[in-house]
Amino acid sequence: MSAPSLVKPEAVPVTRSPAKPLTFGARLRRDWPLILMCVPAMLLLAVFHYLPALGNVIAFQDYNPFAGDSPLQAFLQSEWIGFGNFQYLFETPAFWESVRNTLGITAFQLIFYFPVPIALALLLNSIMSPRLRSFVQSVVYLPHFFSWVLVVSLFQMMLGGAGLIAQTARDAGFTAPDFMTNPDTFYFLITSQAIWKDAGWGMIVFLAALAAIDPNLYEAAAADGAGRMRRFWHITLPGLRPVIVLLLILRLGDALNVGFEQFYLQREAVGRDAAEVLDTYVYFQGIGVQQWGVGAAAGLFKALVGLLLILGANKIAHRLGEQGIYSKS
Amino acid sequence: MSASTSRRTFLGLAGLGVASVAMGCSKKPGSTGTATNAEQAAGVVPTFKDSNLITPDVKGIRPMADGYVKYPANLVDAITEKAITSGKPVTATTPWWGPAPPTSNKYVEAVGADMGGTITFSVQDGNTYGDKLNTMLGARDVPELTCIPGWEINKLARFSDGVHVLFEDLTPYLAGDKASAYPLLAGLDTAAWKDSVWGGKLMGVPFPTDSPYPTALFIRKDVADQRGIATPTSLDSLYEFGKKFTNPDKGEWAFGDIFLEVLQICGAPGSQNGWTKAADGKVIHRYETEQYKRALEWMARVYKEKLIHPDLASSKGGDVTTLFKGGKIFSYATGLGSWKETQREKTREGKGFNMQAVKVFGADASTPPVRWGGTPSIMWTFVKKGLGQDRTQELLRVLNYTAAPFGTKEYELQNYGVEGTHFTRDANGAPKTNETFTKEFANQFIFLGGRPAVVVSDPDLPTYAQDLVGWGNDATKYLEKDPWAGIKVETPSSQAAIQQPTDDKVTDILRGRRPLSDFDKVVQEWRAGGGDQARDFYAKVLADNGR
Structure with missing residues (x-):
């Protein structure tokens, strides 16, 4: 049995006619309204994604924005240094330390953060009252719209040395451990912050997947005598599986992306060894010291690793009979 | 995607990796530093002609600016000819740390009208000003007048290249006696002008500072007096001060981060980010001195004994000024420029809040302190390149207008707005600003161009000029001699x-x-x-x- 897809298969597949394929002109005459409708989106993509991607050329240059007579000339006339920027990066131990930290945080959050939105969605889905459910849903996803500065300050007010917990403990004659400045527990701290901020937001897509599961399946299973646990195991989880796998693959592709602000804000508090991630490294050693080529090189490296991870994970998903990020034709 | 394609892609990527290792000989990126020779700089700056009109109440020992306690009774109309003659609006970009002012703005209109035209401001958020500038400069799309703070210049990519590409060389207009066409610009401090030289050319109009000191150590004098805690006079008494003020049960800690102050108390050098010339003539950095080690040791102890507010130790977002104003900490280091605003806000609440800069002291009786000197100019205004001689001269006349010193009508108009609309006068004739002023004023003309720096008391802060100039005059005794003074080091x-x-x-x-x-x-x-x-x-x- 193939896994049920997110979208209900309403569209009836077009029956292939045995006649020979249409000419380009004929297809153009037939499809032009569709193509026209796609044009704005394609233009957006071209202008805001493909065109700027050409700027990656500075990863191979000692980029000087003021070379030549115009900004465009600057790209053409900056000195070509081949892999000099990459070499600079790869020879710097601090770069690899930041990569290691980033991957460590990704791995940690895959285990301790990734399942949280799923669990939350399942819990929420079991609430019967629609009003209560939408209320809880709004409350838990609202923090997604707060900035990291706010989230970190909030955690500081609760857990910091002058925070609520520390102050209450002092009143009672104890000393509370300092959660905010301990490098050893930093992973827990940032993961709690991530859960508080984003778990509710991440839950929405799982709720949608849950809503797409055909209620008839539950009724039929219940009629056949399946209990709560069995229905969960045989209907709910398989129904969620394609979405879980899809998001897992996308998350892997983002393995070198754990965010910037959260780490920038707390970097001094726990030290570089614990909190330097790729993005903060690029900020301090690329942008902060005007080495834009180095920053671009790190960006390319990140994209390349992400692409490899996505392709790899997708391949594995296909092997396991999952749909992955696109179905295999 | 078929298996073969992905295999090929992979091989391609692997090949790229191999190539990057093989290209071990490729050139590394990075700019090389430059420096403008001191003599060279001296040759292009305007001849100084004092433009000050009023005798100061508190004379500053240079480089400390003069202080004025009373507001002058008679203002001088320093500029009688209109600065803008072409009628063409002037475009300008300035930073501001506060809510954006309205575009329909009586303050901007009034000053513009006095200059004979209109100034179209693009006021940008000061906190992200560097990002904006990087984009503007990179796109080579700059307004006619661009204000750039010194601390942003270090963040701008290849500024030493960009400054010559984007901005007009002002040497032909202002060098030596040519500046007499702009008498008020000639009244700006020569050291600040020397600081405006890039690659041997006069590239910008400086914004002179009222004092050379980047920071001072501040304490809550009112609370210290109330609790009978002595003002620190040595490293040991500073520690005692910290111990006595720290009381976590009441949510009180003694300090913000005061490391840069402690370095100066211990006598560590600070020129050019810590370089100095040792007695034997060798160039050394403060990391290599005993003074630095001593400061580090003391500060580590203060951190260990938790005399610093935990919010400041746990996140960059901790706001030290708010903690100080709220009585959560009692001593911190900050720029002298914020003294007036912080004190004014609390003075208006009327609860006896009194912040004071601590008289400069050394680590102990045998260790003399140093005070680091900042750059003589903290901001520059640059004129867009290629506007032609007439327009450039017109823009320089606008900057000549903004350079009007204290005691002129132009100074009052730019600092306080229009009487009746933006301010009223108190019994002594000093301007007291109102709500309209607060809404419309975003330092537009103040940042547009520099003027001779002065320290002025006002009705809310009657002793401000005495306090600040008094502190600065004392600190001048310990001002570090910068071996690179007068050289623009990039x-x-x-x-x-x-x-x-x-x-x-x-x-x-x-x-x-x-x-x-x-x-x-x-x-x-x-x-x-x-x-x-x-x-x-x-x-x-x-x-x-x-x-």
Whole structure:
């Protein structure tokens, strides 16, 4: 049995006619309204994604924005240094330390953060009252719209040395451990912050997947005598599986992306060894010291690793009979 | 995607990786530093002609600016001819740390009208000003007048190249006696003008500071007096001060981060980010001095004993000024420029809040302190390149207008707006600003161009001029002599790249994550990573200038 897809298969597949394929002109005459409708989106993509991607050329240059007579000339006339920027990066131990930290945080959050939105969605889905459910849903996803500065300050007010917990403990004659400045527990701290901020937001897509599961399946299973646990195991989880796998693959592709602000804000508090991630490294050693080529090189490296991870994970998903990020034709 | 394609892609990627290893000989990126010779700079700056009109109430010992306690009764109309004659609006970009002012703005209109035209301001958020500038400069799309603070210049990519591409060389207009066409610009401090020279050319109009000191150590004098705690006069008494003020049960801690102050108390050098010329003529950095080690040790102890507010130790977002104003901390280091605003806000609440800069002291009786001097100019205004001689002269007349000193009608109009609309006068004739002013005023004309710096008391802060100039005059005794004074040093990017990792390691030691004994190793790494190279660079700059 193939896994049920997110979208209900309403569209009836077009029956292939045995006649020979249409000419380009004929297809153009037939499809032009569709193509026209796609044009704005394609233009957006071209202008805001493909065109700027050409700027990656500075990863191979000692980029000087003021070379030549115009900004465009600057790209053409900056000195070509081949892999000099990459070499600079790869020879710097601090770069690899930041990569290691980033991957460590990704791995940690895959285990301790990734399942949280799923669990939350399942819990929420079991609430019967629609009003209560939408209320809880709004409350838990609202923090997604707060900035990291706010989230970190909030955690500081609760857990910091002058925070609520520390102050209450002092009143009672104890000393509370300092959660905010301990490098050893930093992973827990940032993961709690991530859960508080984003778990509710991440839950929405799982709720949608849950809503797409055909209620008839539950009724039929219940009629056949399946209990709560069995229905969960045989209907709910398989129904969620394609979405879980899809998001897992996308998350892997983002393995070198754990965010910037959260780490920038707390970097001094726990030290570089614990909190330097790729993005903060690029900020301090690329942008902060005007080495834009180095920053671009790190960006390319990140994209390349992400692409490899996505392709790899997708391949594995296909092997396991999952749909992955696109179905295999 | 078929299996074969992905295999080919993979091989291609692997090939790229191999190539990057094989290209081991490719050139590394980075700018090399430059420096403008001191003599060269002296040749292009305007001849100084004092433009001050009023005798100061508190005379400042240079480089400290003069203080004025009373508002002058008779204002001078310094500029009678209109600055803008073409009728063409002037475009300008300035920073502002506050809510954006309305575009329909009576304050901007009034000053513009007095100049004879209109100024179209693009006021940008000061906190992200550097990002905006990077984009504007990179796109080479700058307004006719661009205001750039000194601390942003270090963040701008290849500014020493960009300044000549984007902005007009003002040497032909202002060098030497040519500046007499702009008498008020000629009244700006010569040291600030020398600081405006890039690559041997006069590139910008400076914004002179009222004092050279980047920061001072402030305490809550009112609470200290109330609790009978003595003002610190040595490193030991500063520690005692911290102990007595720290009381976590009441949510009170003594300090904000005061490391830069402690370095000066211990006598560590600060020119050019910590370089100095030792007695034996060698160029050394403060990392290599005993004074630095002593400060580090003291500060690490203060962190360990938790005399610093935990919010400041746990996130960059901690707001030290709010903690100080709220009575959560009692001493911190900040720029002298914020003294007036902080004190004014609390004065208006009327609860006896009194913040004072601590009289400069040394670590102990035998250790003289130093006070680091900042750059003589903290901001520059640049004129867009290629506007033609007539327009450039017109824009310089606008900057001549903004350079109007204290005691002129132009100064009052730019600082307080229009009488009746933006301010009223108190019994002594001093302007008291109102709500309209607060809404419309975003330092537009103040940042547009510099003027001779003055320290002025106002009705809310009657002793401000005496306090600040008094403190500065005393501090001048300890002002560090910068061996590179008058030379515009543009540091190489390799040196900038070594700074942050070293700062990180020092922070680790301060916060107790690394032992103090690691510091020698940190210095070794710093020397090998670019510190020694930077030493050669700075030594060469001195040698080239015959110092």
